[in-house]
Amino acid sequence: MDSVWYDGDAVGYLDQRALPREVVRKRARSVDDVVDAIATLAVRGAPAIGIFGAYGVALAAQLHAGDRPAFEAAAQRIRGARPTAVNLAWAVDRVLQSPGAEREEAQRIHEEQRDVDRRIGEAAIELFPAIGNVLTHCNTGPIATGGDGTALGCFVAAHRAGKKLHVFVDETRPLLQGARLTMFELREAGLPCTLIVDSAAAITMQRKDVRAIVVGADRIARNGDTANKIGTYGVAIAAAHHGIPFYIAAPRSTFDFAIESGDAIPIEERNADEVRIAADDPVYNPAFDVTPGRLITGFITEYGVLAPPYADAVPDLEHRPCLAALSR
Numbered sequence: 001m002d003s004v005w006y007d008g009d010a011v012g013y014l015d016q017r018a019l020p021r022e023v024v025r026k027r028a029r030s031v032d033d034v035v036d037a038i039a040t041l042a043v044r045g046a047p048a049i050g051i052f053g054a055y056g057v058a059l060a061a062q063l064h065a066g067d068r069p070a071f072e073a074a075a076q077r078i079r080g081a082r083p084t085a086v087n088l089a090w091a092v093d094r095v096l097q098s099p100g101a102e103r104e105e106a107q108r109i110h111e112e113q114r115d116v117d118r119r120i121g122e123a124a125i126e127l128f129p130a131i132g133n134v135l136t137h138c139n140t141g142p143i144a145t146g147g148d149g150t151a152l153g154c155f156v157a158a159h160r161a162g163k164k165l166h167v168f169v170d171e172t173r174p175l176l177q178g179a180r181l182t183m184f185e186l187r188e189a190g191l192p193c194t195l196i197v198d199s200a201a202a203i204t205m206q207r208k209d210v211r212a213i214v215v216g217a218d219r220i221a222r223n224g225d226t227a228n229k230i231g232t233y234g235v236a237i238a239a240a241h242h243g244i245p246f247y248i249a250a251p252r253s254t255f256d257f258a259i260e261s262g263d264a265i266p267i268e269e270r271n272a273d274e275v276r277i278a279a280d281d282p283v284y285n286p287a288f289d290v291t292p293g294r295l296i297t298g299f300i301t302e303y304g305v306l307a308p309p310y311a312d313a314v315p316d317l318e319h320r321p322c323l324a325a326l327s328r
């Protein structure tokens with residue numbers, strides 16, 4: 001089920017806020033529509049945001065044909081619609097470097113993601129036991145990526161290869177991407193899965209023999225520090241305590257070699273109403289947190305599984321050959 005698509009004079013998208021109750025297809029006809037769809041998480045998931053943003057820039061090129069300053073201003077508005085996921089900026093910049101071929105470049109980005117997801121899934125299969133429990137956080141399936149999914153795609157690839165995995169899924173407050181989207185996609189793919197509240201992740205590791213944890217990413221710094229959905233850092237700490245391998249599944253486009261560590265990753269804070277229960281509760285609502293690279297067992301990428309010799313202090317990329325492979 002494609003979650004974003006090019007639709008002639010608009011960019012089509014599934015309004016992910018309505019899933020899984022109903023499938024609502026919409027058309028972004030203006031730059032305002034594109035920015036709003038990203039900012040309200042109607043379109044969400046780092047790679048999907050990048051693909052949608054790329055199509056949005058192609059639409060802006062049509063709407064502002066002959067007016068390059070207006071087109072570039074529109075592209076920058078799309079680029080800044082959500083700050084944490086680097087895929088959006090990466091995709092917008094790629095399309096901006098294709099003057100006159102914006103739509104074709106956006107379609108290339110979309111097609112590439114399908115192949116990238118497939119390669120990520122293939123790389124992950126050997127990481128899982130023949131039979132076992134695994135755990136994930138948030139949503140990283142086809143709806144979030146435009147392909148087979150990243151972390152969720154790893155579980156699906158292992159399942160298709162005959163491995164018997166049971167996936168424990170964090171509901172992922174406050175917007176419940178796990179409960180609403182990951183459970184829906186895993187059931188569609190035929191994988192056994194169990195929903196847990198976020199605060200049950202640690203006891204699930206303690207009592208349910210979780211053998212591996214795989215989550216997605218929104219931005220990965222040179223030292224391996226990784227921004228992902230809020231709650232991921234706590235899962236990583238519990239995984240380290242229980243000696244459970246903790247993997248990040250992400251494409252090359254999620255690595256940001258311009259920043260040395262997670263300290264430089266902008267963390268989006270969102271509307272208090274997403275969390276608020278009583279009318280005037282004071283709320284702190286960061287949408288992401290940053291897991292230090294030293295808590296990450298490996299990065300599952302289209303280049304294979306990168307086993308990090310990460311240490312906070314190691315400054316030079318060449319000292320980490322696994323990341324160097326990505327930066328060429």
Ligand SMILES: CSC[C@H]1O[C@H](OP(=O)(O)O)[C@H](O)[C@@H]1O
Nearest residue numbers: 044045046140144216217228229
């Ligand atoms: C493959 S999706 C990557 C990443 O994006 C999600 O964030 P959001 O739902 O706010 O767009 C989540 O952090 C996923 O792990």
